[in-house]
Each structure stands twice: as structure tokens, then as C-alpha cells.
Amino acid sequence: MHILLVEDDKVLAEGVSQMLRGQGMLVDIAHTGNDAEYIIQHQKFSALVLDIGLPDIDGLEVLRRLRSGANLLPVLLLTARDGISDRVRGFDLGADDYLVKPFSTLELVARLKALVRRSSSRSDEIRLGKLVLDPQTKRVSVQDHAVDLSVREWNILEYLLQHESRVVSKQQIIDAILPYGEDITINAIEVYVSRLRLKLTDASIIIRTIRGFGYMLEEQKA
Structure with missing residues (x-):
């Protein structure tokens, strides 16, 4: 597993990289957003650990540029900020997960492994x-x-399609798209599903509401 760690705190970056290497991972380090962009263009990685607070372009802008270029590299954001808005914006831009500093190194390892597994599937x-x-x-x-x-x-x-013809709960959806379910509510899931129904009216599929349980997606028979 080859990780790019983007962190401007050189002491923290070195400590985290040593820990990841101790888990058998290859680790490259970038201390600025511009350096990260250059490295990503010239090398392939299994995942990106990206600090939001960088000294040049911030991590969210790095993420935005990455996704606008159709790069699907799994991204885990690191942030020292308490505001939920930064994490929500990160997910809206295409982040896969996040950790708030200070964090457990063992948790970082576990989340990276989960991101790479999901990406490969x-x-x-x-x-x-x-x-x-x-x-x-x-x-x-x-x-x-x-x-x-x-x-x-x-x-x-994607989650509903992966579970075609099976009932999934709203909480299962939250847990799948945001591993720890902190930044999205069940009401929000209902809104997103309503929007999907409107956008997919000609797709010959139907997202059924199973009252008291959740949703089931299936092909709409003629």
C-alpha cells in the first residue's frame, strides 16, 4: 500500500510516516498543496492523507482540483478544525473519510485499509x-x-445498486457513505432519495420505500 501524506507540520508528518511504514506501508510526504499536486501527477498511490490547513493552497482546493480532473484516488482528510462545515464541504468535494487532530495512529491505519478495500471493489x-x-x-x-x-x-x-432487491435502512446508508455517520441526518437521506427519484424517472428503476425499514431498489417491470 503506497500512501501520500500531505502535512505541513514536519514533525507530525515524520511521526505519522514512521508509524505507517511500521505497518508495512510505503509513504511519500508533501508539505504543501502544490507539491502534492505535482507528486500525484507523476506517481500512483493507494490513498491520499490530506491535511486541510496547508500554507499555500489548502487541502480542500487540492481535493477539488483532484476530483475535477476525474482522479478517484481515495482521500482521507486531516483537520484540526472543529467546524462541521469544513468536513461537510470536504465530503461534497469528494473526500472519502476524515480524522480530526489529534487522532489515534491505529485508527488512521484502520481507516486507510478500509478506504483501499472499498476503492478496489x-x-x-x-x-x-x-x-x-x-x-x-x-x-x-x-x-x-x-x-x-x-x-x-x-x-x-451506488450503495442501493450494490444491494439491489434488498431492503436497506437509512442508517445503513449513512454508515456506508459516511463511515461514522456524523455529518448527515436521516431526514437528509430522505431528501437525497427524493432527488434521485426525480432524476432517474426514465431509468426503468424504482426506489421503493419499505415503511418502517428503509428502501429497496429494483428494476421497474414493463
């Missing part, structure tokens, strides 16, 4: 009805027409 197109979801490009299309989805709408749809 998202390789094949998922097709149902007239809908095609491509995990590599993060694109959804209906009859070859692209469907514009937010990051969270995309994640919820």
Missing part, C-alpha cells in the same frame, strides 16, 4: 434497467444521456 460498471453507473469515472447515464448527481446522491445510488 469499485471497478465494474453496474447496470440496471436503462441505468449505467461507472465507478471508475463516477458517471451515471440513462440511455447514454449523462445524469448530473451530487457526490452524496452518487454514493447513495
Whole structure:
């Protein structure tokens, strides 16, 4: 597992990198956002550990540029900030997970391993009805027409497709798209599902509400 650690605190960066190397990982270090961008363009990594508070361009801007270039490298954000808004913006920009400083190094290792596992399992197109979801490009299309989805709408749809014809609870969805479920409510899930239904009216699929349990996605029969 090859990790790029982007952290401007050189003492912290060296300590974290030594710990990760002790777990058998290869680690490269960048201390600025510009350096991180350059390294990512020239090397391949299993995951990116990205501090938000960098001295040049901040971590959120690095993340935005990464995703705008269709780079799907798993990203775990590090932040010393208490504000939920930074973490929410990070997820909206395409972050996969986050840790608030100070953090447990063992927890960092566990989360990185989980991110890489999830990333490696998202390789094949998922097709149902007239809908095609491509995990590599993060694109959804209906009859070859692209469907514009937010990051969270995309994640919820992917999870429902992975559990086609099975009932999943709203809490299961939260746990799947945000591992610790801190920044999204059950009411928000209901809103995202309503938006998905509107955007996928021509996809020949249906997201059923199973009252008291959750949702089930299945192909809509003619």
C-alpha cells in the first residue's frame, strides 16, 4: 500500500510516516498543496492523507482540483478544525473519510485499509434497467444521456445498486457513505432519495420505500 501524506507540520508528518511504514506501508510526504499536486501527477498511490490547513493552497482546493480532473484516488482528510462545515464541504468535494487532530495512529491505519478495500471493489460498471453507473469515472447515464448527481446522491445510488432487491435502512446508508455517520441526518437521506427519484424517472428503476425499514431498489417491470 503506497500512501501520500500531505502535512505541513514536519514533525507530525515524520511521526505519522514512521508509524505507517511500521505497518508495512510505503509513504511519500508533501508539505504543501502544490507539491502534492505535482507528486500525484507523476506517481500512483493507494490513498491520499490530506491535511486541510496547508500554507499555500489548502487541502480542500487540492481535493477539488483532484476530483475535477476525474482522479478517484481515495482521500482521507486531516483537520484540526472543529467546524462541521469544513468536513461537510470536504465530503461534497469528494473526500472519502476524515480524522480530526489529534487522532489515534491505529485508527488512521484502520481507516486507510478500509478506504483501499472499498476503492478496489469499485471497478465494474453496474447496470440496471436503462441505468449505467461507472465507478471508475463516477458517471451515471440513462440511455447514454449523462445524469448530473451530487457526490452524496452518487454514493447513495451506488450503495442501493450494490444491494439491489434488498431492503436497506437509512442508517445503513449513512454508515456506508459516511463511515461514522456524523455529518448527515436521516431526514437528509430522505431528501437525497427524493432527488434521485426525480432524476432517474426514465431509468426503468424504482426506489421503493419499505415503511418502517428503509428502501429497496429494483428494476421497474414493463
